Amino acid sequence: MTDVHAGSPGGPAGPPGAMAGPAAPGRDTARPAGDTARPAGTDTALAVSTTGLTKRFRGGQVAVDHIDLAVPRGSVYGFLGPNGSGKTTTIRMLLGLAFPTSGRAELLGVRMPEGTVQVLPHVGSLIEGPAFYPFLNGRDNLARSDAADRTADPHTAADRINGALDRVGLLAAAGKRYRNYSLGMKQRLAIAASLLTPRQLIILDEPTNGLDPQGTREVRTLIREIAGDGITVFVSSHLLAEVEQVCSHVGVMRTGRLVFQGPLAELRQTGAARIRVETADPVAAAAVLQKLGLPEPLVAGDEVTAPLGDFAAEQICADLVHAGIGVRGLGVVSPSLEELFVGLTGEGYDLDG
Amino acid sequence: MAEAPVVESPLAGPGSAALAGGRPAVGPVRAWLRFFRSELRQVFLRRRNLLLLAVVALFPILIGIGLRLSSHPHGGGGGGGLSFVTQLTGNGIFLSFIALTVLLTLVMPVVVAVVAGDSIAGEAGYGTLRYLLAVPAGRTRLLAVKYGVIVVYAVAVTFVVTGVALATGAALFPIGPVTLLSGTTVSLAEGILRLVLVSLYVSAAMAALGAIGLAISTLTEHAIGAIAALAIFVVASEVADQVPQFAVIQPYLPTHWWNSFDALLRVPIDSSTLLKGLLSFAVYLLIFGSFAWARFTTADVTS
Numbered sequence: 001m002t003d004v005h006a007g008s009p010g011g012p013a014g015p016p017g018a019m020a021g022p023a024a025p026g027r028d029t030a031r032p033a034g035d036t037a038r039p040a041g042t043d044t045a046l047a048v049s050t051t052g053l054t055k056r057f058r059g060g061q062v063a064v065d066h067i068d069l070a071v072p073r074g075s076v077y078g079f080l081g082p083n084g085s086g087k088t089t090t091i092r093m094l095l096g097l098a099f100p101t102s103g104r105a106e107l108l109g110v111r112m113p114e115g116t117v118q119v120l121p122h123v124g125s126l127i128e129g130p131a132f133y134p135f136l137n138g139r140d141n142l143a144r145s146d147a148a149d150r151t152a153d154p155h156t157a158a159d160r161i162n163g164a165l166d167r168v169g170l171l172a173a174a175g176k177r178y179r180n181y182s183l184g185m186k187q188r189l190a191i192a193a194s195l196l197t198p199r200q201l202i203i204l205d206e207p208t209n210g211l212d213p214q215g216t217r218e219v220r221t222l223i224r225e226i227a228g229d230g231i232t233v234f235v236s237s238h239l240l241a242e243v244e245q246v247c248s249h250v251g252v253m254r255t256g257r258l259v260f261q262g263p264l265a266e267l268r269q270t271g272a273a274r275i276r277v278e279t280a281d282p283v284a285a286a287a288v289l290q291k292l293g294l295p296e297p298l299v300a301g302d303e304v305t306a307p308l309g310d311f312a313a314e315q316i317c318a319d320l321v322h323a324g325i326g327v328r329g330l331g332v333v334s335p336s337l338e339e340l341f342v343g344l345t346g347e348g349y350d351l352d353g
Numbered sequence: 354m355a356e357a358p359v360v361e362s363p364l365a366g367p368g369s370a371a372l373a374g375g376r377p378a379v380g381p382v383r384a385w386l387r388f389f390r391s392e393l394r395q396v397f398l399r400r401r402n403l404l405l406l407a408v409v410a411l412f413p414i415l416i417g418i419g420l421r422l423s424s425h426p427h428g429g430g431g432g433g434g435l436s437f438v439t440q441l442t443g444n445g446i447f448l449s450f451i452a453l454t455v456l457l458t459l460v461m462p463v464v465v466a467v468v469a470g471d472s473i474a475g476e477a478g479y480g481t482l483r484y485l486l487a488v489p490a491g492r493t494r495l496l497a498v499k500y501g502v503i504v505v506y507a508v509a510v511t512f513v514v515t516g517v518a519l520a521t522g523a524a525l526f527p528i529g530p531v532t533l534l535s536g537t538t539v540s541l542a543e544g545i546l547r548l549v550l551v552s553l554y555v556s557a558a559m560a561a562l563g564a565i566g567l568a569i570s571t572l573t574e575h576a577i578g579a580i581a582a583l584a585i586f587v588v589a590s591e592v593a594d595q596v597p598q599f600a601v602i603q604p605y606l607p608t609h610w611w612n613s614f615d616a617l618l619r620v621p622i623d624s625s626t627l628l629k630g631l632l633s634f635a636v637y638l639l640i641f642g643s644f645a646w647a648r649f650t651t652a653d654v655t656s
Contacts, residue, residue, distance in 0.1 A: 098653035131480025147391030150384035
């Protein structure tokens with residue numbers, strides 16, 4: 001069998017009151033993060049949820065500061081932030097590797113770290129780069145990982161391992177020692193390990209780290225395929241550009257805080273659009289804009305720009321023409337996602353933390 | 354809002370209900386055995402560990418040849434402080450006891466230390482620990498499996514020493530009914546049975562040492578550090594065991610009872626000494642096993 005995502009045999013009937021999650025395979029862009037239709041704590045619509053999750057290291061440094069994650073089932077959630085903003089520490093807490101100082105975390109509706117044994121078999125993960133025994137080949141490394149999983153069926157192990165290797169394109173290199181793998185192959189082997197059994201959630205921490213553009217594209221394609229099977233993907237990155245094409249939702253971290261969370265489209269809307277007017281008489285145009293109520297128009301060369309706010313660009317154009325301004329060009333400029341991202345996370349290296 | 358059960362997809366199952374069911378592929382015992390076998394293979398097929406076993410096997414041969422050469426002219430002597438050496442020329446089986454006495458001072462503990470010190474620290478060093486725990490292997494389960502493998506390796510080391518020594522002794526010296534330390538002579542079969550019991554006693558000593566190594570191994574992600582720490586621990590204990598001023602604490606030292614296996618070579622067996630030794634091993638296992646468990650199940654895995 002090559003389909004490593006065969007549906008997991010759940011119970012014949014769910015308990016009364018438990019509703020199906022967003023059932024359509026693929027992304028669920030319609031459901032806003034933090035849907036309130038369900039009682040808190042047993043929210044089965046969320047693949048990952050945290051409330052006030054905090055990690056303070058022994059030195060007193062707060063790595064993760066009261067974050068409330070809400071990752072809808074079926075979404076591809078981009079967990080973004082510069083290096084050192086607390087992404088990996090959060091992921092370690094989600095997976096029960098590190099214990100939170102305060103707050104709570106749930107995976108697939110199960111409290112962590114208490115539910116580790118119950119829930120982690122349904123969660124595949126890549127944590128801070130791949131790690132395997134260098135002296136074993138790819139297949140043996142996966143076999144070792146599978147043997148540790150008490151829910152994995154030993155009879156299907158060989159098939160599942162081959163299926164996972166095939167999925168990431170490593171079947172031909174399965175007999176090669178891990179130490180001879182290229183970085184891209186190592187990364188793919190780690191993804192294969194996360195696909196050994198049917199999953200409901202895949203957590204990928206910086207899956208494109210250190211990869212060349214080709215490798216990055218391959219990982220993105222894999223993420224799309226995984227999401228296409230209806231699996232929730234939680235992917236962290238310090239580069240928005242690497243994941244924005246595949247994400248339906250994003251959460252943005254800055255120095256341990258979650259500064260934005262929601263559908264990607266919502267992030268786009270947070271950018272304040274500006275109107276840009278090209279004219280021979282920019283000073284007069286600025287005066288008109290100000291009179292219309294647009295705050296602080298900026299004049300630069302033969303251009304005027306101002307925050308558009310709720311005004312309609314068409315109306316402003318008409319008003320300008322009406323006021324006798326010769327309009328050569330007019331447009332609305334929205335900041336790119338990258339600019340918004342930089343605005344949220346701070347410019348370049350943030351060394352004050 | 355009553356939603357009709359919709360599309361069948363891996364997601365459609367309500368989370369906790371599907372999770373509670375899990376995928377009970379095999380029983381817990383078989384799953385445990387599968388993991389144990391996998392880890393056992395890992396340790397016993399690793400070239401370094403096999404090489405160490407080979408080195409351990411080499412020592413009894415060298416000791417046997419050395420004693421054979423030195424004893425040849427006058428049929429005795431050269432034994433120094435080793436009580437078994439004078440008996441060796443009469444019976445090759447004593448090479449096993451000589452080899453154990455010699456190798457227990459450093460070679461065997463160090464070899465066991467390599468596997469024990471590497472057990473958790475090695476995984477942490479490779480970064481595989483976080484993946485094993487995310488599988489999830491289960492922290493207590495992983496620790497138990499790791500310790501089980503250490504014990505098997507300790508038994509293997511001990512029986513390699515006695516086995517190779519017995520074969521070498523039989524090849525280089527006469528072999529027959531065994532005169533025990535108490536002067537009683539027993540048949541060769543009973544002599545070999547006693548040798549097996551001695552090996553089990555020494556295995557228990559090495560297993561207790563392995564528990565100390567496991568505990569140290571949970572403290573670091575540098576396997577070599579854990580191995581060195583355990584080796585130093587052994588040497589320090591042996592030195593303290595030789596200093597008369599420390600007589601009061603000597604019975605509590607971890608290495609103090611290692612050589613007490615000669616209690617098995619008397620008629621009747623000196624069971625009081627033997628039990629004290631076994632009690633010492635059990636106490637060390639309990640203390641350091643508990644420490645390893647307490648530490649490993651509560652520490653953040655940051656490697």
